[in-house]
Ligand SMILES: Nc1ncnc2c1ncn2[C@@H]1O[C@H](COP(=O)(O)OP(=O)(O)OP(=O)(O)O)[C@@H](O)[C@H]1O
């Protein structure tokens with residue numbers, strides 16, 4: 025009998041992971057609260073359970089495991105639910121991260137406390153319980169400052185504060201985006217920002233993803249911090265890249281990852297590399313599913329699935345086989361109602377364009393972006409050189425026209 029893998033989440037970005045598991049000959053079970061989740065189309069079996077509801081998913085997985093078919097592994101792809109995955113793994117005795125590691129990954133305060141204990145550099149941070157406390161932090165630390173929910177994702181409620189900010193609004197916005205109403209302040213570290221992604225095998229980290237994050241719209245969307253894609257290979261020096269990637273792996277170990285994925289949100293500040301955040305799961309934004317494999321030729325999804333099944337991975341499987349340049353950029357139409365969409369097919373036919381998608385339709389209302397999901401689409405381009413991947417990507421983005429009319 026083939027092995028059985030539970031993929032927690034059937035969202036559109038999980039589809040490549042589900043297809044990869046199928047390609048590996050696995051029996052694939054998908055869980056999601058939404059019966060229409062795109063991933064269900066490719067699943068052998070489905071479980072209806074909210075991915076964020078740990079108890080519901082654990083109970084449903086256990087029922088499936090006992091009554092239908094034993095599960096051999098559990099994973100999430102491009103979905104930020106490490107605690108759900110770790111809880112299923114623990115309940116059913118499957119390979120995976122400990123509950124403790126998953127909890128650290130889901131709580132930016134507890135994570136930073138742990139990283140500090142392990143001597144890993146992070147921006148100065150402090151929990152802020154009230155507007156009065158925030159006001160005091162601003163007076164003591166000065167601007168710019170970051171505030172963010174302790175336990176959210178997708179940059180929701182992450183705000184860059186300067187002197188002109190309405191502190192009450194900022195505090196409320198960050199707090200409303202925290203499921204536990206907890207907010208923290210951080211020093212804003214200026215410098216190049218990088219996404220890394222490594223596979224950890226028996227405590228040894230193999231870094232595969234290393235992307236220069238593009239924050240060209242920091243001013244346009246301020247106080248929200250909205251990324252406009254990223255580019256590989258990095259333009260940073262080899263030694264900076266090594267320091268950053270090594271630090272992310274060290275941080276992953278400090279959180280307790282022995283076998284699994286370590287995704288770093290890193291910044292190279294005036295004092296060297298720092299950890300903004302570590303995720304202990306495969307990334308979203310088509311990084312683990314598309315950009316890393318396109319850049320390195322390494323099958324990141326396959327590696328992660330093997331780890332979830334407790335199978336060994338040979339170092340050769342994680343060796344980079346190429347260094348192709350890959351860029352991703354997003355579409356940010358002017359706010360308003362979408363009245364026409366054109367140019368997608370033209371963009372797709374252009375040289376080096378691997379993927380181009382529009383995720384809005386006519387009649388939708390576009391608002392000023394407040395988080396990483398607020399984009400109207402994206403383009404992924406490849407080339408031999410960094411700058412050509414960027415120019416191809418930007419050219420394709422510019423060929424797509426999502427026209428909006430202002431709301432009155
Ligand atoms: N202290 C900081 N200094 C500089 N930039 C920061 C800082 N904190 C956050 N940012 C920027 O804001 C982004 C989002 O912050 P953070 O990762 O903490 O939130 P998130 O909700 O987990 O977002 P995501 O899911 O995109 O990682 C970071 O990736 C980084 O670009």
Ligand SMILES: [Mg+2]
Pocket residue numbers: 289301
């Ligand atoms: Mg983050």
